[in-house]
Amino acid sequence: MVTTETRRADSFRAVRPPRAPERLGPAARRRRQSVIAWLFALPFVLIFGFFMLVPLFSSFVMSFTDFTSKDVRNPLGVGFVGLDQFAELFGNEQFVRSLLNTGYFVIVGIPLTMAVGLALAVALNNGITRFRSAFRVGFYTPVVTSIVAVAVVWRFILQPDGLLNLILGWVGIAGPDWLNSTEWSMPAMIMMAVWRNMGTLMIIFLAGLQNVPVDVLEAAQVDGANAWQRFVRITLPILRPTLLLGAVLLSVGFLQFFEEPFVMTKGGPLDSTLSVSYFTFNQFGYGKYGLASAASYVLFVVIALLSLIQFRALRSKD
Amino acid sequence: MTDTKTAPLRDRPTTRPFTTPRPRRYSAWKRQGWVYAALVLAGAATVLPFVWMLLGSFKTQGELLRRPVTWWPQDPTLDNYVRWFTELHIDLFFMNSLIVAVVTVLGNLLFCSMVGYALAKMDFAGKRVLFLLVMVTLMVPGVVTFVPLFVMVSKLGLVNTYPALILPFLVSPLGVFLMRQFMMGIPDSLIEAARIDGAGELRTFTGIVMPLCGPPLATLGILTFLGSWNNFLWPLVAAQSEEKYTLPVALSLYSTGQNATDYGLLLAGAVLVIAPIVALFIALQRFFIQGVAATGIK
Numbered sequence: 001m002v003t004t005e006t007r008r009a010d011s012f013r014a015v016r017p018p019r020a021p022e023r024l025g026p027a028a029r030r031r032r033q034s035v036i037a038w039l040f041a042l043p044f045v046l047i048f049g050f051f052m053l054v055p056l057f058s059s060f061v062m063s064f065t066d067f068t069s070k071d072v073r074n075p076l077g078v079g080f081v082g083l084d085q086f087a088e089l090f091g092n093e094q095f096v097r098s099l100l101n102t103g104y105f106v107i108v109g110i111p112l113t114m115a116v117g118l119a120l121a122v123a124l125n126n127g128i129t130r131f132r133s134a135f136r137v138g139f140y141t142p143v144v145t146s147i148v149a150v151a152v153v154w155r156f157i158l159q160p161d162g163l164l165n166l167i168l169g170w171v172g173i174a175g176p177d178w179l180n181s182t183e184w185s186m187p188a189m190i191m192m193a194v195w196r197n198m199g200t201l202m203i204i205f206l207a208g209l210q211n212v213p214v215d216v217l218e219a220a221q222v223d224g225a226n227a228w229q230r231f232v233r234i235t236l237p238i239l240r241p242t243l244l245l246g247a248v249l250l251s252v253g254f255l256q257f258f259e260e261p262f263v264m265t266k267g268g269p270l271d272s273t274l275s276v277s278y279f280t281f282n283q284f285g286y287g288k289y290g291l292a293s294a295a296s297y298v299l300f301v302v303i304a305l306l307s308l309i310q311f312r313a314l315r316s317k318d
Numbered sequence: 319m320t321d322t323k324t325a326p327l328r329d330r331p332t333t334r335p336f337t338t339p340r341p342r343r344y345s346a347w348k349r350q351g352w353v354y355a356a357l358v359l360a361g362a363a364t365v366l367p368f369v370w371m372l373l374g375s376f377k378t379q380g381e382l383l384r385r386p387v388t389w390w391p392q393d394p395t396l397d398n399y400v401r402w403f404t405e406l407h408i409d410l411f412f413m414n415s416l417i418v419a420v421v422t423v424l425g426n427l428l429f430c431s432m433v434g435y436a437l438a439k440m441d442f443a444g445k446r447v448l449f450l451l452v453m454v455t456l457m458v459p460g461v462v463t464f465v466p467l468f469v470m471v472s473k474l475g476l477v478n479t480y481p482a483l484i485l486p487f488l489v490s491p492l493g494v495f496l497m498r499q500f501m502m503g504i505p506d507s508l509i510e511a512a513r514i515d516g517a518g519e520l521r522t523f524t525g526i527v528m529p530l531c532g533p534p535l536a537t538l539g540i541l542t543f544l545g546s547w548n549n550f551l552w553p554l555v556a557a558q559s560e561e562k563y564t565l566p567v568a569l570s571l572y573s574t575g576q577n578a579t580d581y582g583l584l585l586a587g588a589v590l591v592i593a594p595i596v597a598l599f600i601a602l603q604r605f606f607i608q609g610v611a612a613t614g615i616k
Contacts, residue, residue, distance in 0.1 A: 030441065036519045037442035044433040044489045045448070047425075051467065051486040052455055058466035072472050120360070127353035137603055138361045141368070144599045144606065146548040148566040149588040152573045153371045156581050163370050166387055195364065203610045256459045259550050263570050277461045281551070284465055292465050300462045307457045 063294035069287030078290075085294035095295060097271045098279040101186065102299075105275065106254045109190045110247055116194055117201025117246065122231070124202070125209045136206075140199035147196065151263035154192045155179065158264075179265050182272040189260050189273060197253070201246045208242030209235070248310040252303050368592070375399070375586040382581050398586035408590060410561060411568040418483045418553075418564060419546040425488035426542045427535055433489075434497025435523050439509055449498075452491045460551050468555055482556040483564070487546060493538050500534040501527060537609040540602060547595055565591045 038045075063085055065078040089095045120139055124132055142150065157163045158178040165175030178188040212235050220230050236243075258277035261267050267274035267282075276299045283292035374382060375398055376391040402408040436442065437449055467486060468477075476482040504527060512522040528535075553564045563571070569587045577583055599606050 033440055033519075034442035034444075037436040037440040037445070040432045040436040040440070040519070040523070041448060043429045044494065047429065047485065047489045048451075048455075048491070050470075051488075052458065052463065052491075053451070055463035055466040055470065056455070056458060058469075059462055062466060072469050075469060075473070120357075123353050123357055128350055128357065131354075133603075135357055135361060136607065137600065139364055140603075140607065141596060141599065142364065143610075144544055144595050145592045146550075146566050146569075146595070148548075148550055148570045148573075149591040150367065152569060152584050152588045153367050155573075156374065156585060157367060157370060161385060161387070163366075163387070195367070200610055203607055252457050252459070256461055258461070259566075259570070263573055266574065277459075277551070280461055280465075284468075284555070289465050289469070296459075296462045296465065300459065303457055303459055 059293045060297060062290055063297050065290050067290040067293070069289060071289070081290070085290050086298075088291060089294050089298065094271055094274065095276075095279055098274045098276045099298075101272065101274055102255060102257070102276045104186055105190060105193070105257055106251055108187075109193050109254055110251055112190065113194045113197050113250060114201055114243065114247060116198040118205050118243075120198060120202040121205035121209055122235070125206055136202070139202055142196045143199040145196070147259040148263055150192070150196060151260050154188075155264045158188050180269055182270050185265055185269060185273045189257075189264065192260060193254065193257070197250060201250065204246045204249070205239065205242060208239050211242075212238050245310060248306050251306055255299060255303055255306075368596075371585050371588050371592075374581065375589050377582055379580065379582050398582040399590070401583055402586055402590060406568070406572070407560065408565075408568070408587070411563050411565045412590075414480075414483075414557075414562060415547060415564040415566075417480060419543050421480075421484050422487045422546045423539050423542045425484070426490055426493045427539055429489045430493030430538065431497045431501075431528065431531060431535070432523070433494050434501050435527055437494070437498045438501035439504070439506070439527070440519070452494045455491045456495065464552055464555055467552070471556060477556060478558045478562050480562070483553055483562065486552060487542075487549070490542065493542065496534050496538050497531065500531060504530055533608070536602075536605045540598075540605050541609050543598075544595065544606075 062078075064080055064082060066081050066084075067075070067078045071078045120135075124135055128135075159165075160175075160177040160180075164178070168175040176184045178184045216234055217230055220234055225233065256277050257275050258281065261273040261275055261278050262281075265273045267278050276295060280292045280295045280299070283289075283295060373389065373391060376394040376396070377388070378393065378395050378397070381388055381392055433448075433452075437445060437452075463486075471477055471482045476485075508526060509522055512526045513519075517525065548566060549564070550566045550570070553567045554570070557563050557567055560568075569584070569591055572587065573584050
């Protein structure tokens, strides 16, 4: 490959008058291209290195120190405390609570969002023939909105005598005081998360459904398989990598949930909606930077593991 | 009858959605009818919070507290919006959000394409390491980096400045990945031809490669704008006084501070934050949806 390219270039050069700066040996030419390539990469490398890699590494180091807001003036003077911050974390009831809350949010929220997203995708793809794009726009709109803004709106809707309980009242259900109940505050947040994120999965699943071969579905129908059997036996297995991808992508987002409790409940009542991100933010607010870093790294490890799963799934697809 | 049934098949033979062939016309219609009904109901439920927000933003505080709840504003008022502009300087927050978003988008478009080009079309020492770093950091959440980032920004004396709001997001691994993936698909022969014609790498990049990159640039631009407009945690930490608040920061602080129960005002604020991005989405929906599919699938 490389040799034919250079030979072609050489033959051209034989026709044209050779220019002095291009008369370089192959090694020198490669070195020259390396320099040019790194010049192209330079702005990215500088910004990315300084604002991403350095903080990522610093956060790791800080989680083994007793860094507080007082150490900002002299960051190198902090003391290393080994695993003390992590020991304090897992001994801290609030942190354990925030871990459980985050787990609750992800484990209940992800399957629900996936089910709704899949139902919408299948309905749009197979169930109807007209108005597809209008429905797609409608279901996707919540995705583009600011979580802070929709959290404000939902806080209003979730008031004890708000819109949701009004509608529930029509069918004879007396809705709870969603956001002031330790039992219902989390389901309320999950409900909002499903509403906001189902559009993302709908789009991803719609793209995946294009891979389901139509002739196979038709053959199955000729053989007498009903719609449900076709869905379970043909569509779902083909969709599996897409489902996994959607699940991981969304989990990474769900694991970081922060704006919803920040705006809607301040983490309450009684820490029932305190997430790991929110805990980290609070420790940062108290000036306990070391502890905050340790908490965020716990979250990061979980997210990294999930990304690894996705990476493998992607690779096995190729 | 047969014509209408086969026409769509001929138009889109490969990607045509699988719809059950209809042995009997009426039963098929009925089946689709149920799906339409369910979708309309689901669609209404999806849009309802936005409708409720919009209606509420035109109601007076008295009407919002009145029971039973009113649907249509009884005496519609623009007071809630007026207060945002006269008392609460929303124009300032809007400009902050816009400046941060636009600069972030421009930085991403330029810098991510440059690295993307190097990674896709050049051979150089360290290429594999660079690409690996990009892939590994694709999913690093902001909550992991914001504490040391704040310390660094403090040391640089940049707290509460535009650079503090912009610089950490000026480039993104996702952008590099998107641009590289697309540029890999540009034929080598095109770039060879330019090089042979004596174009330097910079000329090749600006004259040949970039004009072909419309689709991924649109995707990247939209995703970056969206991310920046809705970004919350870092602006909350980095903007410490009103004159540098972005829209979500301002709205969140008002909604949890002294205005926490002033729902007319808060709903109007939510409208002002959401409306520009929804308008943009509806105008450019094709690119938005392509963007999601691109990041999700490829």
